[in-house]
Amino acid sequence: MSHPEKNTAIIKNTARQLGFSYCGIAKAEQLDNDARRLEQWLSQGMHGGMQYMENHFDLRVDPRKLVPGAKSVITLLQNYFPGEQQSEAAPHIAKYAFGKDYHEVIRAKLRHFLSVLNEEIGEIQGRGFVDSAPVLERTWAVKSGAGWVGKNGNLINKQSGSFYFIATLIVDIELLYDDSFAKDFCGSCRKCIDACPTDAILNNKIVDGSKCISYYTIELKDALIPDALKGKFNNWMFGCDVCQDVCPWNRFSKPHNEMQFAPIPEILDLSTKEWEEMTEETFRSVFKHSPLKRAKFEGIKRNLSFISQ
Template sequence: MQHYTIIVKKLSKELGFSYCGIAKAAFLDDDARRLEKWLMNGMHGKMQYMENYFDLRVDPTRIVPGAKSVITLLINYFPEQQQSPAAPKIAKYAYGKDYHEVIREKLRDFMVRLQSEVGEINGRGFVDSAPVLERSWAVRSGLGWIGKNGNLLNKQSGSFFFIATLIVDLELEYDDPFAKDFCGSCTRCIDACPTGAIQENKVVNGSKCISYFTIELKDAIIPEEMKGKFNDWMFGCDVCQDVCPWNRFSSPNSNLEFAPIPAILNFNKQDWEDLTEESFKAVFKNSPLKRSKYAGIRRNLKFIE
C-alpha cells in the first residue's frame, strides 16, 4: 500500500496537480442528509440534474464496484493577469481553455500510467460534471475545509482550484481528514454576496447565485428581481472568493492551457456587444463560455446594462 501510495502522489506532481489527497471509499452519511435537505428546499433552482443519481453521489462503490480509495486532486487556476475594470466580468476559472477538457485528459493519463505501474485496476476519473461530491472527498482527504461560501479552502493556497476525483479499486494509505475550520467568525463572503445567496451554516442557495443565473439558467429572461444586483458579472461570479482572506495566499498558475484567452483580457463592453455569433464560436470554441452559448451571453449582457 505504501509503495502504491507513493506512486499516486508522484504521478499527481508529474501531471501538474497542485495537491493530492487520498481517502477510504465509504458511504457519505452526513453529506447524504445535507444534500437531501438542500434539494428538498429547492436550492438547486432549475438544475434538475442535481436530483439525479442521488445514490451514486453518496456511495463511490456504486460508481466503481469494489472501490477502495478516492483520490482527490487539486489544480490551481488563479490567473496572473486580470480583466480590464471596465469590461463585463467573467469568473477567473473561465479565462482559459475549458478545464473539463484539460483535466479529463490528465485523468486519463493518470489512470494509464497508474495501471502501468501497479497492474490491472479498475477506476474512473471525474471532474465537476459527474455525480461525485468532490469537496466532501477533498475534506476527507485532508486537503482543506469547506468555507462559509461552500468552496473548498486550502490553508496554504486559498480556493482558486479545480477539483478532480479518481475512484479506484486499489487499497492505498489514507490521509487524515481535515478536522478544523479556519473561517472563524469571518463573514466577509456572506456580507459581500450581491444576491444574498450565501446563508448561515455553510448553506449556499444555488438558485440565487449569480453563477446560476448567468450559466445554469437556460431561460430567455433572467428574473426581474435580480436587476441591478449582478455588479457587471456577465459569466459566473468570484465575489465570495475575491473577498476571502485566505485567497491572499493565491499564486498565479503555470498551466499554459489556463492562460487567458486574449479576448477575455482585452474586450471592452462594446467589443462584447459587437460580437457576432460566428465570431463567438470561433474565439470561444475551447472556452467554458460556450456553455452559455452566444444567446446566453447576449442575454446576460443585456441584463447588466
Template sequence: MLPTEQYTRYIKAQAARLGFSYCGIARAEKLNEDARRLEQWLNKNHQGSMQYMENHFDKRIDPTLLVPGAQSVITLLKNYYPETKQQNNSPKIARYAWGKDYHEVIRAQLKELLFEMNQEIGTVTGRGFVDSAPVLERAWAVKSGLGWVGKNGNLISKQNGSYFFIATLIVDIPLQYDDPFAKDYCGTCKQCIDACPTNAILPNKEINGSQCISYYTIELKEALSQETNVKTENWLFGCDICQEVCPWNRFSKPHSEPAFEPIPAILNLSSQEWEEMSEEVFKQLFKESPLKRARYSGIRKNLRWLQ
C-alpha cells in the same frame, strides 16, 4: 515498504508531475452525513432549475456505485489562479473560465494518471470525474485532508486559498489513506456573506444555488425579469466575489498550467465589443472555452441584463 505505501507514493508523485497542486486519498465508503445534508439542501429547492443535482442521488453518496469494488478515492486539486487581470471596463468573467475548458484539460490528465497506475501497479479499474458527474468532490477533498469547506461553499486550502479545480479518481485498489481535515479556519469571518450581492450565502455553510450570480449567468436559460431585481455587478459569466473577499486567498499563487492561460478577448473586450460580436466570432474565439456552455444566446441574455 508495504505495497499500499509504495503505490500511494507513486500516485502522488505522478499527480505532481501532471501539474496537480495537491493529492489526497480517502477510503471509499458511503457518505452518510453528506447524504443527509444534500437531501436537506434539495428539499429547500436550493438547486433551482439545476435538475441534474437531483439525479443519481445514490451514486453521489456511494462511490462503489460508480466503480464496482471501489476501495480508494483519490482527490486532486489543480490551481487556476491567473497572474493577469481583466481590464476595468470589461464585463467580468469568473477566473476559472479564462483559459481552455478545464473539463477537457483535467479529464485528459486523469486518464494519463490512470494509465500510469496500470503500467506501474498492474490492473487498476477506475473512473475520473471533473465537476460533471454525481460526485461530492468537496466532501472527498475534506476526507482526504486537503482543506475545509468555507462559508462560501468553496474548498479552502490554508496554504493557497480556494482557486482550485477539484478532480476525483475512484479506483478499486487499497491505498494509504490521509487523515481527514478536521478544523475550520473561517472562524467568525463573514466577509463572503456580507459581500454577496444576491444573498446566496446563507448561515451554516449553506448556499442557495438558485440565487447565485453564477446560476443566473450560466444555468438559468430564460431572461431575468426586471421584477427579479438581481444585481449581477457586471458579471457576464460566473462570479468570483466570494473568493475575491476571502482573506485566505491572499495566499493564492499564479498557476503553471499552459492550458489555463487567458484567452486575450476575455481580458480586454469592452461591453460594446461584446455587444457587436457575431455568433460566428463567438464560436471561433471560445470554441475551447467554458463560455461555450452558456452559448451565444446565453451571453446575449446576460449582456442585456448588464445594461
C-alpha cells in the same frame, strides 16, 4: 515497502508530475451525513432549475456504486488563479473561465493518470471525474486532508486559498489514507456572506444555488433573468468570484503555471460594446474550447443586456 505504501507513493509522484497542486487519498465509503444534507438542500429547492442535481442520488453518496469494488478515493487539486486580470472596461468573467475549458484539460490528465497507474501498479479498475458526474468532491477533498469547506461553499486550502479545480479518481485498490481535515478556519468571518450581491450565502455554510449569480449567468436557460435582480450583478457576465475575491485566505493564492489556462485575450480586453457587437460566428470561433460556450451565444447576449440596463 508494502503494496499500499508503494502504490500510494506512485500515485502522489504521478500527481506532482502532472502538475496537480495537491493529492490526498481517503477510504471509499458511503457518505451518510452528506446524503442527509444533500437531501435537505434539494428538498428546499436550492438547486433552482438544475434538475440534474436530483439524478443519481445513490451514486453521489457512495463511490462504490460508481466504481464496483472501489476502495480508495483520490482527490487532486489544480490551481487556476490567473496572473493577469481583466481590464476595467471588460464585463466580468469568473477566473476559472479565462482559459481553456477545464473539463477538457483535466479529463485528459486523469486519463493519462490512470494509464500510468495501470503501467506501474498493474491492472486496476478506476474512473476519473471533474465536476460533471455524481461525486461529492468537496467532501472527499476534506476527507483527504486538502482543506475545509468555507461559508461560501468552496473548498479552502490553508496554504493557498480556494481558486482550485477539484478532480476525483476512484480506484479499486487499497492505499494509505490521509487524515481528514478536522478544523474550520473561517471562524467568525462573514466577508463572503456580507459581500454576496444576491444574498445567496446563508450563515450555516449553505449556498442557495437558485440565488447565485453563477446560476443565473450560466445554468439558467430561460430567456430572461428576473427583473428583481436588476442592479445586483455588479457587471458579472459569466459566473461570479465575489465570495472568493473577498476571502482572506485567498491572499495566499499564487498564479498557476498551466499553459492551457492562459487567458484568452478577448476575455481580458474586450469592452461591453465590443461584446455586444460580436457575431455568433466570432463567438463560436474564439470560445470553442472555453467554458463560456456552456452559456451559448444567446445566453451571453442575454447576460450582457441584463448587466447593461
